[in-house]
Amino acid sequence: MSIEAKEIEGINKNKFEPLIVAFCCNWCSYAGADLAGTSRLSYPANVKIIRVPCSCRVSENFVLRAFQRGADAVVIAGCHPGDCHYTSGNYHTRRRFSILMNFLEYMGIEKERFTVDWISAAEGHKFASVMNNALEKVHKLGPNRKLRDDRWKR
Amino acid sequence: MEKITEKIREIAKLALENGEVEKIIGWNKGDTFDDSYPVFITDVDDADSLIWDNFCVNNLSKYLIQQLKVSKKIGVFLKGCDSRGFSQIVKDNRIDRDKVVIYGLSCPGMIDPEKVKKEGLHKRLLSVKRSGNELIFIKKDGEQKASAEEFEYDKCLQCRYPNPVVYDQLLTEPVDREVKTLERFKDVENLEALSSEERSAYWVDQFSKCIRCNACRNICPACSCEKCVFDNEKADVSGKAKADSEEQFYHIIRAYHVAGRCVECGECSRVCPAGIPLHKLNSKIIKDINELYGDYDAGVDPSEEAPIGTYKLDDSDSFTEHGGEKK
Numbered sequence: 411m412s413i414e415a416k417e418i419e420g421i422n423k424n425k426f427e428p429l430i431v432a433f434c435c436n437w438c439s440y441a442g443a444d445l446a447g448t449s450r451l452s453y454p455a456n457v458k459i460i461r462v463p464c465s466c467r468v469s470e471n472f473v474l475r476a477f478q479r480g481a482d483a484v485v486i487a488g489c490h491p492g493d494c495h496y497t498s499g500n501y502h503t504r505r506r507f508s509i510l511m512n513f514l515e516y517m518g519i520e521k522e523r524f525t526v527d528w529i530s531a532a533e534g535h536k537f538a539s540v541m542n543n544a545l546e547k548v549h550k551l552g553p554n555r556k557l558r559d560d561r562w563k564r
Numbered sequence: 565m566e567k568i569t570e571k572i573r574e575i576a577k578l579a580l581e582n583g584e585v586e587k588i589i590g591w592n593k594g595d596t597f598d599d600s601y602p603v604f605i606t607d608v609d610d611a612d613s614l615i616w617d618n619f620c621v622n623n624l625s626k627y628l629i630q631q632l633k634v635s636k637k638i639g640v641f642l643k644g645c646d647s648r649g650f651s652q653i654v655k656d657n658r659i660d661r662d663k664v665v666i667y668g669l670s671c672p673g674m675i676d677p678e679k680v681k682k683e684g685l686h687k688r689l690l691s692v693k694r695s696g697n698e699l700i701f702i703k704k705d706g707e708q709k710a711s712a713e714e715f716e717y718d719k720c721l722q723c724r725y726p727n728p729v730v731y732d733q734l735l736t737e738p739v740d741r742e743v744k745t746l747e748r749f750k751d752v753e754n755l756e757a758l759s760s761e762e763r764s765a766y767w768v769d770q771f772s773k774c775i776r777c778n779a780c781r782n783i784c785p786a787c788s789c790e791k792c793v794f795d796n797e798k799a800d801v802s803g804k805a806k807a808d809s810e811e812q813f814y815h816i817i818r819a820y821h822v823a824g825r826c827v828e829c830g831e832c833s834r835v836c837p838a839g840i841p842l843h844k845l846n847s848k849i850i851k852d853i854n855e856l857y858g859d860y861d862a863g864v865d866p867s868e869e870a871p872i873g874t875y876k877l878d879d880s881d882s883f884t885e886h887g888g889e890k891k
Contacts, residue, residue, distance in 0.1 A: 470820045471793075471801055478809045491877070501875035505857065508882040509823055509872070512852045513845075516755065517816060518764025526883040556764045559809040 428548040430457045431476045432485040432541065435465045437495040438530045439487035445534030453538040454545045457485070464488065464499035465526075470510050473524070477514075478559045483523045483548045485540065490528040500528070518556050522547040565694060568616045568669070571735050572641065575667060576611040585639035585665050587631060589624045590614040597689045598677035602627065616641075618692050618699075621674040621717065623831050625650040626785050628659050637663050641735075643671040645719075647728035648827040648863030649785030655866050656825070658788045668731025670739040673712065673720035675699070680715055719830030719843065722748060729864050749851045751844050767812070773838035774811040776804060780832040780842055786822035786862070793817075819845035824853060824872035827863040856880050 434440040440461050446453055462468055465488025476484050486507060488500040507526045515521045525544050529537050548554075576588045592603040593615045600619040604627070605611060623646045631638055642650055647668065654661050672694060680686050680701075688704040694712060701708040713721065726739040755763055781787045781794070794802050794814060801813065819842070828850065832842040853860055857871045857879065880887045 470817060471799075474813055474816060475800075478813065498875065501877070501879065502873075504879055504881045505872060505875055508856055508880075509849060509852055510820060511882050513816070513820060513849060515760070516752075516763065516845075516848045517767055517812075518760045518762075520760050524883075526881075556760075557809065557812055560807045561805075561809075 426549070426553055428456050428482040428545060428553070429480050430454070430483045430485060430541070430544055430548065431481040432457050432459045432487060432544075433462050433465065433468045433472065434459050434529075435488040435495075435500075436461055436463050438489035438493065438528075439465075439537065441531035442487070442529040442533050442537040445531065446537045447534075449534045451534055451538040453541040456545055457541045464494065464496055465503040466499040466506070468503070468507075470506070473510065473514075474557070477519065477523075477554060477557050479562050482551075482554045483525065483544050485525040485527070485544050487527055487529045487537070487540065490530055493530065519554070520551055522551060523554060565616055565618070568736055569614070572614050572616050572667070573611050575733070575735070576605065576614055576639065577608055579639050579665065580605070580608045580611065585637045586635045587638045588614070589627055589631065589638060589640040591616065591620045591622065591624075591641070593617070597686065597691055598675075598680070604631065616669065618675040618694055619677065621834065623649055623783065623785060623829055625653060626783065626788070628664060629653065629788055632659050632663055637665065639665040639667060641667045641669055642728055642731065643669050644723065644725040644727050644729070645671070645827065645829040646785075647730050648725060648861075649829055650863070651730050651866055652785055652825055652827050652863035653788055655863070655870075656786075656788055666728070666731045666733070668728035668734040668736075670727045670734070670736040671720075671723070672726070672739055673716040673723065673741070675712070675715045676717040683710075683715075685710075717830070717834070719828075719834075724861075725864070749847055751841070752847045752851050755844065755848075768808060770840050771811045771815055772808050773840055774815065775838060776811065776814065777837060779835040779837065781818060783831045783835045784822060785827060785829065785831075786825040787818070793821075815840075815842065815845065819849060822846065823849045824860070824870045825862050826850060827861075852882075856882065 434443055443459055465486055468486050473484050488503050491500055494500045511524050514524055527540050529540060579585045580588060588605040590603055591600045592613050594601055598619045600615060600617055602622050602624055624640050625642060625646045628638060628640060653659055675692060685701050690702045690704060693700040693702060697712045699710045699712045699715060722743060723741060724743050726741045793799050796802060826846040830843050836842060853871045860871050
Protein backbone atom coordinates (compact mmCIF):
# COMPACT_ATOMS: atom_id res chain seq x y z
CA MET A 411 0.00 0.00 0.00
CA SER A 412 2.45 2.62 1.10
CA ILE A 413 6.17 2.78 0.65
CA GLU A 414 8.28 4.07 3.46
CA ALA A 415 11.45 5.92 2.67
CA LYS A 416 13.70 3.32 4.19
CA GLU A 417 12.21 0.57 2.08
CA ILE A 418 13.09 2.20 -1.22
CA GLU A 419 16.00 0.37 -2.72
CA GLY A 420 19.43 1.86 -3.02
CA ILE A 421 18.78 4.89 -0.86
CA ASN A 422 21.21 5.86 1.83
CA LYS A 423 19.10 7.79 4.27
CA ASN A 424 22.06 9.61 5.75
CA LYS A 425 23.00 11.03 2.41
CA PHE A 426 19.86 12.68 1.17
CA GLU A 427 16.73 13.53 3.11
CA PRO A 428 14.39 15.28 0.72
CA LEU A 429 12.15 18.14 1.67
CA ILE A 430 8.68 18.17 0.18
CA VAL A 431 6.43 21.17 0.60
CA ALA A 432 2.76 20.34 0.32
CA PHE A 433 0.13 23.04 -0.02
CA CYS A 434 -3.14 21.51 1.12
CA CYS A 435 -6.56 23.03 0.78
CA ASN A 436 -8.30 23.48 4.12
CA TRP A 437 -11.56 21.82 3.10
CA CYS A 438 -10.48 18.65 1.33
CA SER A 439 -6.81 17.77 1.26
CA TYR A 440 -5.94 18.98 4.74
CA ALA A 441 -8.85 16.95 6.08
CA GLY A 442 -7.57 14.11 3.91
CA ALA A 443 -4.20 14.40 5.64
CA ASP A 444 -6.03 14.30 8.95
CA LEU A 445 -7.83 11.16 7.91
CA ALA A 446 -4.56 9.58 6.80
CA GLY A 447 -3.24 10.32 10.29
CA THR A 448 -6.24 9.02 12.22
CA SER A 449 -6.36 5.95 9.98
CA ARG A 450 -2.72 5.33 10.91
CA LEU A 451 -1.58 5.29 7.32
CA SER A 452 2.08 6.00 6.95
CA TYR A 453 3.28 8.83 4.80
CA PRO A 454 6.79 10.29 4.84
CA ALA A 455 7.85 12.78 7.47
CA ASN A 456 9.66 14.68 4.71
CA VAL A 457 6.37 16.28 3.77
CA LYS A 458 5.84 19.69 5.31
CA ILE A 459 2.20 20.63 5.01
CA ILE A 460 1.12 24.23 4.59
CA ARG A 461 -2.58 24.77 5.02
CA VAL A 462 -4.19 27.15 2.55
CA PRO A 463 -7.84 28.17 2.34
CA CYS A 464 -8.11 26.92 -1.24
CA SER A 465 -5.69 25.39 -3.73
CA CYS A 466 -6.03 28.51 -5.87
CA ARG A 467 -4.73 30.59 -2.95
CA VAL A 468 -1.30 29.16 -3.78
CA SER A 469 0.53 31.80 -5.70
CA GLU A 470 3.27 31.06 -8.23
CA ASN A 471 5.53 33.00 -5.85
CA PHE A 472 5.07 30.36 -3.15
CA VAL A 473 6.02 27.53 -5.46
CA LEU A 474 9.07 29.27 -6.85
CA ARG A 475 10.25 30.45 -3.44
CA ALA A 476 9.84 26.91 -2.10
CA PHE A 477 12.12 25.56 -4.82
CA GLN A 478 14.59 28.37 -4.29
CA ARG A 479 14.77 27.91 -0.53
CA GLY A 480 15.14 24.22 0.03
CA ALA A 481 12.27 22.21 -1.41
CA ASP A 482 13.10 19.20 -3.54
CA ALA A 483 9.48 18.81 -4.56
CA VAL A 484 6.28 20.78 -4.26
CA VAL A 485 2.81 19.28 -4.00
CA ILE A 486 -0.40 21.21 -4.41
CA ALA A 487 -3.53 19.37 -3.34
CA GLY A 488 -7.09 20.59 -3.60
CA CYS A 489 -10.67 19.39 -3.78
CA HIS A 490 -11.76 17.43 -6.82
CA PRO A 491 -13.02 19.60 -9.69
CA GLY A 492 -16.65 20.40 -8.93
CA ASP A 493 -16.22 20.04 -5.17
CA CYS A 494 -14.57 23.36 -4.36
CA HIS A 495 -15.77 24.96 -1.15
CA TYR A 496 -15.71 28.28 -3.00
CA THR A 497 -17.39 26.74 -6.08
CA SER A 498 -14.71 27.55 -8.66
CA GLY A 499 -11.30 27.87 -6.98
CA ASN A 500 -9.87 24.58 -8.12
CA TYR A 501 -10.90 25.20 -11.73
CA HIS A 502 -8.59 28.19 -11.63
CA THR A 503 -5.95 26.06 -9.94
CA ARG A 504 -6.17 23.62 -12.80
CA ARG A 505 -5.53 26.24 -15.46
CA ARG A 506 -2.93 28.25 -13.62
CA PHE A 507 -0.81 25.36 -12.44
CA SER A 508 -1.00 23.52 -15.73
CA ILE A 509 0.69 26.55 -17.22
CA LEU A 510 3.12 26.96 -14.33
CA MET A 511 4.08 23.29 -14.39
CA ASN A 512 5.00 23.44 -18.06
CA PHE A 513 6.75 26.74 -17.49
CA LEU A 514 8.91 25.42 -14.65
CA GLU A 515 9.76 22.44 -16.80
CA TYR A 516 10.85 24.93 -19.45
CA MET A 517 13.08 26.54 -16.80
CA GLY A 518 14.77 23.19 -16.28
CA ILE A 519 12.95 21.84 -13.21
CA GLU A 520 11.99 18.19 -13.74
CA LYS A 521 8.27 17.72 -14.11
CA GLU A 522 8.32 14.97 -11.47
CA ARG A 523 9.20 17.49 -8.77
CA PHE A 524 5.93 19.31 -9.12
CA THR A 525 2.69 17.52 -8.29
CA VAL A 526 -0.84 18.82 -8.45
CA ASP A 527 -3.55 16.41 -7.41
CA TRP A 528 -7.10 16.30 -6.15
CA ILE A 529 -7.55 14.71 -2.72
CA SER A 530 -10.93 14.78 -0.99
CA ALA A 531 -11.50 14.69 2.76
CA ALA A 532 -12.47 11.01 2.45
CA GLU A 533 -9.30 10.00 0.60
CA GLY A 534 -6.78 9.37 3.35
CA HIS A 535 -5.32 6.53 1.30
CA LYS A 536 -4.89 8.75 -1.72
CA PHE A 537 -3.18 11.38 0.40
CA ALA A 538 -0.65 8.85 1.66
CA SER A 539 -0.02 7.42 -1.80
CA VAL A 540 0.38 10.85 -3.43
CA MET A 541 2.96 11.84 -0.82
CA ASN A 542 4.76 8.49 -1.06
CA ASN A 543 4.86 8.77 -4.84
CA ALA A 544 6.24 12.29 -4.63
CA LEU A 545 8.96 11.10 -2.26
CA GLU A 546 9.80 8.14 -4.44
CA LYS A 547 10.19 10.36 -7.49
CA VAL A 548 12.44 12.78 -5.62
CA HIS A 549 14.61 9.94 -4.40
CA LYS A 550 15.09 8.84 -7.98
CA LEU A 551 15.93 12.37 -9.13
CA GLY A 552 18.15 13.34 -6.22
CA PRO A 553 18.39 16.73 -4.58
CA ASN A 554 17.13 19.75 -6.47
CA ARG A 555 19.74 22.41 -7.12
CA LYS A 556 18.03 24.24 -9.95
CA LEU A 557 16.80 27.76 -9.27
CA ARG A 558 18.29 27.41 -5.80
CA ASP A 559 19.13 30.58 -3.89
CA ASP A 560 22.92 30.93 -3.48
CA ARG A 561 22.42 32.05 0.09
CA TRP A 562 20.41 28.97 0.98
CA LYS A 563 21.97 26.72 3.61
CA ARG A 564 20.55 23.62 5.09
CA MET B 565 6.86 56.85 -45.87
CA GLU B 566 7.52 60.56 -46.50
CA LYS B 567 3.94 60.94 -47.66
CA ILE B 568 2.69 59.40 -44.45
CA THR B 569 4.97 61.68 -42.44
CA GLU B 570 3.29 64.65 -44.14
CA LYS B 571 -0.09 63.20 -43.38
CA ILE B 572 0.83 62.63 -39.73
CA ARG B 573 1.91 66.25 -39.31
CA GLU B 574 -1.23 67.52 -41.04
CA ILE B 575 -3.52 65.44 -38.86
CA ALA B 576 -1.67 66.33 -35.67
CA LYS B 577 -1.88 70.04 -36.48
CA LEU B 578 -5.56 69.85 -37.32
CA ALA B 579 -6.45 67.85 -34.23
CA LEU B 580 -4.55 70.19 -31.92
CA GLU B 581 -5.90 73.33 -33.59
CA ASN B 582 -9.57 72.43 -33.44
CA GLY B 583 -9.17 71.11 -29.92
CA GLU B 584 -10.15 67.55 -30.78
CA VAL B 585 -7.22 66.35 -28.67
CA GLU B 586 -5.11 67.98 -26.01
CA LYS B 587 -1.95 66.07 -26.68
CA ILE B 588 -0.42 64.03 -29.47
CA ILE B 589 1.89 61.09 -28.89
CA GLY B 590 4.13 60.34 -31.84
CA TRP B 591 7.74 59.95 -32.84
CA ASN B 592 10.57 62.45 -33.39
CA LYS B 593 13.86 61.99 -35.18
CA GLY B 594 17.05 62.10 -33.15
CA ASP B 595 20.65 62.56 -34.24
CA THR B 596 21.46 59.10 -35.51
CA PHE B 597 19.85 57.20 -38.34
CA ASP B 598 18.14 54.73 -35.99
CA ASP B 599 16.99 57.19 -33.35
CA SER B 600 13.22 57.60 -33.61
CA TYR B 601 12.04 58.40 -30.14
CA PRO B 602 8.58 58.94 -28.60
CA VAL B 603 7.44 62.52 -28.13
CA PHE B 604 4.45 64.24 -26.50
CA ILE B 605 3.19 67.32 -28.32
CA THR B 606 0.77 69.96 -27.09
CA ASP B 607 1.94 72.89 -29.22
CA VAL B 608 0.74 73.09 -32.85
CA ASP B 609 4.13 74.37 -34.01
CA ASP B 610 5.87 71.25 -32.74
CA ALA B 611 3.77 69.04 -34.99
CA ASP B 612 6.22 69.61 -37.85
CA SER B 613 8.83 67.53 -36.05
CA LEU B 614 6.69 64.37 -36.09
CA ILE B 615 7.94 61.57 -38.30
CA TRP B 616 7.16 58.06 -39.55
CA ASP B 617 10.12 56.01 -40.71
CA ASN B 618 11.69 52.56 -40.55
CA PHE B 619 12.71 52.90 -36.91
CA CYS B 620 9.43 53.94 -35.25
CA VAL B 621 9.43 50.67 -33.37
CA ASN B 622 8.65 52.09 -29.92
CA ASN B 623 5.21 51.07 -28.73
CA LEU B 624 3.35 54.25 -27.76
CA SER B 625 0.29 52.67 -26.16
CA LYS B 626 1.81 52.24 -22.70
CA TYR B 627 2.41 56.00 -22.32
CA LEU B 628 -1.34 56.54 -22.38
CA ILE B 629 -1.72 55.19 -18.84
CA GLN B 630 0.44 57.95 -17.40
CA GLN B 631 -0.54 60.70 -19.84
CA LEU B 632 -4.29 60.26 -19.48
CA LYS B 633 -3.93 61.16 -15.83
CA VAL B 634 -2.85 64.67 -16.82
CA SER B 635 -4.67 65.08 -20.15
CA LYS B 636 -8.33 64.83 -21.00
CA LYS B 637 -8.02 63.62 -24.58
CA ILE B 638 -5.00 62.26 -26.41
CA GLY B 639 -4.28 61.42 -30.02
CA VAL B 640 -1.87 58.57 -30.55
CA PHE B 641 -0.26 56.84 -33.53
CA LEU B 642 -0.40 53.05 -33.31
CA LYS B 643 1.01 50.26 -35.45
CA GLY B 644 -0.48 46.77 -35.57
CA CYS B 645 1.42 45.41 -32.58
CA ASP B 646 0.88 48.65 -30.62
CA SER B 647 -2.85 48.47 -31.22
CA ARG B 648 -2.97 45.02 -29.64
CA GLY B 649 -1.16 46.47 -26.64
CA PHE B 650 -3.72 49.28 -26.57
CA SER B 651 -6.65 46.84 -26.65
CA GLN B 652 -5.09 44.88 -23.82
CA ILE B 653 -4.68 48.01 -21.69
CA VAL B 654 -8.33 48.90 -22.34
CA LYS B 655 -9.38 45.36 -21.50
CA ASP B 656 -7.43 45.57 -18.26
CA ASN B 657 -9.45 48.71 -17.44
CA ARG B 658 -6.37 50.87 -17.19
CA ILE B 659 -7.55 53.57 -19.60
CA ASP B 660 -10.80 54.88 -21.02
CA ARG B 661 -11.14 54.11 -24.73
CA ASP B 662 -13.25 57.24 -25.28
CA LYS B 663 -10.44 59.52 -24.16
CA VAL B 664 -8.14 58.38 -26.96
CA VAL B 665 -8.16 59.10 -30.68
CA ILE B 666 -6.20 56.41 -32.49
CA TYR B 667 -4.51 57.13 -35.78
CA GLY B 668 -3.75 53.71 -37.19
CA LEU B 669 -0.61 52.99 -39.20
CA SER B 670 -0.13 49.79 -41.13
CA CYS B 671 3.42 48.70 -40.55
CA PRO B 672 5.59 47.21 -43.28
CA GLY B 673 8.05 45.95 -40.62
CA MET B 674 10.64 47.89 -38.66
CA ILE B 675 14.38 47.79 -39.27
CA ASP B 676 16.70 46.44 -36.59
CA PRO B 677 19.69 48.80 -36.16
CA GLU B 678 21.71 45.92 -34.73
CA LYS B 679 21.33 44.01 -37.99
CA VAL B 680 22.39 47.10 -39.93
CA LYS B 681 25.46 47.47 -37.71
CA LYS B 682 26.29 43.80 -38.09
CA GLU B 683 26.50 44.23 -41.85
CA GLY B 684 28.65 47.33 -41.37
CA LEU B 685 26.17 49.49 -43.25
CA HIS B 686 25.83 52.01 -40.42
CA LYS B 687 29.08 53.78 -41.29
CA ARG B 688 28.50 57.19 -42.88
CA LEU B 689 24.81 56.30 -43.01
CA LEU B 690 22.43 59.25 -43.21
CA SER B 691 19.05 57.61 -43.51
CA VAL B 692 17.25 54.48 -44.62
CA LYS B 693 14.39 54.56 -47.10
CA ARG B 694 12.02 51.81 -48.00
CA SER B 695 10.08 51.07 -51.14
CA GLY B 696 8.15 47.83 -51.06
CA ASN B 697 10.49 45.07 -50.00
CA GLU B 698 13.60 47.01 -50.89
CA LEU B 699 15.69 49.14 -48.57
CA ILE B 700 17.81 52.03 -49.78
CA PHE B 701 20.67 52.99 -47.48
CA ILE B 702 21.54 56.61 -48.17
CA LYS B 703 25.15 57.24 -47.20
CA LYS B 704 27.45 60.20 -47.43
CA ASP B 705 29.25 58.46 -50.27
CA GLY B 706 26.33 57.11 -52.25
CA GLU B 707 23.44 54.71 -52.05
CA GLN B 708 23.15 51.00 -51.40
CA LYS B 709 20.18 48.74 -51.93
CA ALA B 710 19.24 45.63 -49.98
CA SER B 711 16.34 43.35 -49.27
CA ALA B 712 14.24 44.58 -46.34
CA GLU B 713 13.71 41.07 -45.00
CA GLU B 714 17.37 40.78 -44.04
CA PHE B 715 17.21 43.82 -41.78
CA GLU B 716 13.80 43.61 -40.16
CA TYR B 717 13.46 42.76 -36.49
CA ASP B 718 12.95 39.05 -35.90
CA LYS B 719 9.64 39.86 -34.25
CA CYS B 720 8.52 41.76 -37.37
CA LEU B 721 9.32 38.79 -39.59
CA GLN B 722 6.87 36.82 -37.44
CA CYS B 723 4.24 39.59 -37.33
CA ARG B 724 0.68 38.41 -37.88
CA TYR B 725 -1.00 41.76 -37.25
CA PRO B 726 0.73 44.44 -39.35
CA ASN B 727 -2.55 46.37 -39.55
CA PRO B 728 -4.05 47.96 -36.44
CA VAL B 729 -6.83 45.92 -34.88
CA VAL B 730 -8.43 49.05 -33.44
CA TYR B 731 -8.33 52.63 -34.76
CA ASP B 732 -10.43 55.72 -35.37
CA GLN B 733 -8.70 56.68 -38.57
CA LEU B 734 -6.37 54.58 -40.72
CA LEU B 735 -3.68 56.72 -42.32
CA THR B 736 -2.19 54.11 -44.62
CA GLU B 737 -3.22 51.42 -47.03
CA PRO B 738 -3.51 48.04 -45.27
CA VAL B 739 -0.38 45.93 -45.56
CA ASP B 740 -0.33 42.30 -46.55
CA ARG B 741 2.38 40.19 -44.96
CA GLU B 742 3.27 36.60 -45.56
CA VAL B 743 4.21 34.87 -42.32
CA LYS B 744 5.62 31.41 -41.85
CA THR B 745 3.17 30.27 -39.17
CA LEU B 746 5.10 27.07 -38.59
CA GLU B 747 8.05 29.07 -37.34
CA ARG B 748 6.06 30.98 -34.76
CA PHE B 749 7.20 28.83 -31.84
CA LYS B 750 10.48 27.65 -33.31
CA ASP B 751 12.59 29.23 -30.55
CA VAL B 752 10.48 27.56 -27.89
CA GLU B 753 10.55 24.19 -29.61
CA ASN B 754 14.34 24.34 -29.90
CA LEU B 755 14.60 24.88 -26.16
CA GLU B 756 12.04 22.22 -25.37
CA ALA B 757 14.10 19.71 -27.31
CA LEU B 758 17.02 20.14 -24.89
CA SER B 759 17.45 18.13 -21.71
CA SER B 760 16.35 19.75 -18.45
CA GLU B 761 19.98 20.23 -17.44
CA GLU B 762 20.75 22.07 -20.66
CA ARG B 763 17.63 24.20 -20.39
CA SER B 764 18.40 25.07 -16.80
CA ALA B 765 21.97 26.02 -17.73
CA TYR B 766 20.69 28.12 -20.62
CA TRP B 767 18.31 30.15 -18.46
CA VAL B 768 20.73 30.50 -15.54
CA ASP B 769 23.21 31.93 -18.01
CA GLN B 770 20.65 34.28 -19.56
CA PHE B 771 19.21 35.53 -16.27
CA SER B 772 22.65 36.09 -14.77
CA LYS B 773 23.06 38.93 -17.28
CA CYS B 774 20.10 40.80 -15.83
CA ILE B 775 20.90 44.12 -14.15
CA ARG B 776 17.36 44.65 -12.83
CA CYS B 777 16.86 47.91 -14.70
CA ASN B 778 13.15 47.04 -15.01
CA ALA B 779 13.09 48.21 -18.65
CA CYS B 780 11.22 45.06 -19.69
CA ARG B 781 8.55 45.76 -17.11
CA ASN B 782 8.27 49.45 -17.92
CA ILE B 783 7.82 48.96 -21.66
CA CYS B 784 5.41 46.04 -21.42
CA PRO B 785 1.79 46.95 -22.28
CA ALA B 786 0.58 44.01 -20.17
CA CYS B 787 2.61 45.13 -17.13
CA SER B 788 0.25 47.92 -16.23
CA CYS B 789 -0.31 47.44 -12.50
CA GLU B 790 -0.65 50.58 -10.41
CA LYS B 791 1.85 49.12 -7.98
CA CYS B 792 4.05 46.28 -9.11
CA VAL B 793 4.58 43.40 -6.73
CA PHE B 794 8.32 43.85 -7.21
CA ASP B 795 8.04 47.37 -5.78
CA ASN B 796 6.29 46.15 -2.67
CA GLU B 797 8.87 45.89 0.08
CA LYS B 798 6.51 43.89 2.25
CA ALA B 799 5.85 41.18 -0.32
CA ASP B 800 9.19 39.42 0.18
CA VAL B 801 9.75 39.36 -3.56
CA SER B 802 11.55 42.62 -4.17
CA GLY B 803 14.98 41.37 -3.20
CA LYS B 804 17.64 43.45 -4.94
CA ALA B 805 20.56 41.38 -3.69
CA LYS B 806 23.06 40.39 -6.35
CA ALA B 807 22.00 36.77 -6.22
CA ASP B 808 21.06 34.86 -9.35
CA SER B 809 17.94 33.53 -7.71
CA GLU B 810 16.45 37.00 -7.33
CA GLU B 811 16.76 37.71 -11.04
CA GLN B 812 15.39 34.27 -11.89
CA PHE B 813 12.49 34.90 -9.59
CA TYR B 814 11.82 38.28 -11.16
CA HIS B 815 11.76 37.05 -14.74
CA ILE B 816 9.82 33.85 -14.13
CA ILE B 817 7.17 35.62 -12.09
CA ARG B 818 6.95 38.57 -14.46
CA ALA B 819 6.42 36.27 -17.43
CA TYR B 820 3.79 34.38 -15.47
CA HIS B 821 2.03 37.58 -14.44
CA VAL B 822 1.48 38.54 -18.07
CA ALA B 823 0.33 35.03 -19.00
CA GLY B 824 -2.66 35.26 -21.29
CA ARG B 825 -2.18 39.01 -21.66
CA CYS B 826 1.12 39.18 -23.55
CA VAL B 827 0.46 40.70 -26.98
CA GLU B 828 3.73 39.44 -28.47
CA CYS B 829 5.04 42.90 -29.33
CA GLY B 830 8.52 41.68 -28.43
CA GLU B 831 9.41 44.98 -26.78
CA CYS B 832 10.81 43.26 -23.67
CA SER B 833 13.59 41.62 -25.66
CA ARG B 834 14.22 44.76 -27.69
CA VAL B 835 14.71 47.09 -24.74
CA CYS B 836 16.75 44.65 -22.64
CA PRO B 837 20.22 46.23 -22.35
CA ALA B 838 21.68 42.83 -21.48
CA GLY B 839 20.16 41.13 -24.51
CA ILE B 840 18.15 38.49 -22.66
CA PRO B 841 15.67 36.82 -25.06
CA LEU B 842 12.71 37.50 -22.79
CA HIS B 843 10.13 36.89 -25.50
CA LYS B 844 11.01 33.19 -25.33
CA LEU B 845 9.42 33.07 -21.87
CA ASN B 846 6.18 34.59 -23.06
CA SER B 847 6.12 32.50 -26.24
CA LYS B 848 6.28 29.34 -24.17
CA ILE B 849 3.28 30.37 -22.10
CA ILE B 850 1.32 31.39 -25.20
CA LYS B 851 2.15 28.07 -26.83
CA ASP B 852 0.92 26.15 -23.78
CA ILE B 853 -2.26 28.19 -23.50
CA ASN B 854 -3.00 27.57 -27.17
CA GLU B 855 -2.40 23.85 -26.79
CA LEU B 856 -4.34 23.38 -23.57
CA TYR B 857 -7.13 25.95 -23.75
CA GLY B 858 -7.52 26.79 -27.41
CA ASP B 859 -5.94 29.43 -29.63
CA TYR B 860 -6.01 32.86 -28.12
CA ASP B 861 -4.45 36.13 -29.25
CA ALA B 862 -4.38 38.73 -26.50
CA GLY B 863 -5.50 42.23 -27.43
CA VAL B 864 -7.27 41.30 -30.66
CA ASP B 865 -10.88 40.72 -29.73
CA PRO B 866 -11.78 42.45 -26.43
CA SER B 867 -15.00 40.45 -26.09
CA GLU B 868 -13.07 37.18 -25.94
CA GLU B 869 -12.43 35.93 -22.41
CA ALA B 870 -8.83 35.79 -21.23
CA PRO B 871 -7.60 32.22 -20.78
CA ILE B 872 -6.17 32.81 -17.30
CA GLY B 873 -8.86 34.06 -14.95
CA THR B 874 -11.60 32.02 -16.54
CA TYR B 875 -12.25 28.30 -16.77
CA LYS B 876 -14.36 25.58 -18.30
CA LEU B 877 -15.76 22.61 -16.44
CA ASP B 878 -14.05 20.16 -18.76
CA ASP B 879 -10.65 21.81 -19.01
CA SER B 880 -7.61 19.72 -19.77
CA ASP B 881 -4.54 19.90 -17.55
CA SER B 882 -0.88 18.99 -17.70
CA PHE B 883 -0.51 17.23 -14.37
CA THR B 884 -2.89 14.26 -14.25
CA GLU B 885 -2.18 11.15 -16.25
CA HIS B 886 -5.33 11.44 -18.29
CA GLY B 887 -4.82 15.18 -18.80
CA GLY B 888 -8.01 16.31 -17.14
CA GLU B 889 -11.53 15.77 -18.34
CA LYS B 890 -10.65 15.87 -21.99
CA LYS B 891 -8.50 13.45 -24.01
